[in-house]
Amino acid sequence: xxxxxxxxxxxxxxxxxxxxxxxxxxxxxxxxxxxxxxxxxxxxxxxxxxxxxxxxxxxxxxxxxxxxxxxxxxxxxxxxxxxxxxxxxxxxxxxxxxxxxxxxxxxxxxxxxxxxxxxxxxxxxxxxxxxxxxxxxxxxxxxxxxxxxxxxxxxxxxxxxxxxxxxxxxxxxxxxxxxxxxxxxxxxxxxxxxxxxxxxxxxxxxxxxxxxxxxxxxxxxxxx
Numbered sequence: 001x002x003x004x005x006x007x008x009x010x011x012x013x014x015x016x017x018x019x020x021x022x023x024x025x026x027x028x029x030x031x032x033x034x035x036x037x038x039x040x041x042x043x044x045x046x047x048x049x050x051x052x053x054x055x056x057x058x059x060x061x062x063x064x065x066x067x068x069x070x071x072x073x074x075x076x077x078x079x080x081x082x083x084x085x086x087x088x089x090x091x092x093x094x095x096x097x098x099x100x101x102x103x104x105x106x107x108x109x110x111x112x113x114x115x116x117x118x119x120x121x122x123x124x125x126x127x128x129x130x131x132x133x134x135x136x137x138x139x140x141x142x143x144x145x146x147x148x149x150x151x152x153x154x155x156x157x158x159x160x161x162x163x164x165x166x167x168x169x170x171x172x173x174x175x176x177x178x179x180x181x182x183x184x185x186x187x188x189x190x191x192x193x194x195x196x197x198x199x200x201x202x203x204x205x206x207x208x209x210x211x212x213x214x215x216x217x218x219x220x221x222x223x224x
Contacts, residue, residue: 001025003130004066004091006052006082007073008035011097015070016045019130027061053081064089068130071096071112076103080110087111095130146210148180153203157222165195167220174216177209 001024005012008030016039020026026045029052030036036047050057052073063069069086071079071094079096080103086094087110095114096107107115153160159167167173182191183204191197199205199221207217 001068002066004061004063004069006071008039012072013039015072017043020045029057029061053078055085058085058089063091066091068093076100080106083107083110083112147214148206148208149214150204150206151218151221151223153199153201153205154222155201157201159199159221160201162199163195164193164197173220174209174213177207177213177217179205180208181206
């Protein structure tokens with residue numbers, strides 16, 4: 001996936017490093033030349049020196065080719081401007097870091113698809129939003145190596161109608177993955193599952209595992 005990150009400060013650099021490790025095509029933009037040089041020399045990540053609020057800089061970064069953009073600059077006003085330009089250049093998914101809650105509606109009006117409050121911002125949230133938009137992380141633990149997420153079971157899921165025991169015994173379902181709970185929106189029922197509990201289409205299934213096993217479990221449940 002091609003991802004453009006506006007701002008190579010602590011959050012932006014950390015995000016770029018994680019995404020690059022996941023084999024994504026990452027481009028970081030920063031107005032500080034020394035920062036760009038350091039990020040490139042230390043991480044090997046492509047950097048563009050310039051303002052992420054300048055169309056000229058964004059054209060140089062080929063933002064119009066990006067599948068996702070992340071705004072991690074220090075000032076909300078800069079992130080807001082980047083959001084407007086990213087939307088104008090056709091980026092479908094735009095994730096922004098917000099410092100001041102008063103900007104939230106402005107970000108949404110500008111076209112941000114997700115606004116993350118700096119108070120509860122973790123790099124994992126950005127990573128999940130970019131790599132796995134159909135999974136909702138609730139919390140991370142084990143120093144960020146594992147998470148609890150909920151997955152909405154799609155209508156055509158091959159797991160629909162199967163019991164938790166049947167799913168757990170399937171060789172395609174990861175061994176080190178726990179189905180912790182099931183919420184059925186249709187009836188408002190919250191289930192702490194035993195082996196006989198059945199998963200239905202539309203259920204929200206809460207799963208605890210490491211990142212890779214969560215992804216495998218999601219694919220098993222039919223989430224693309």
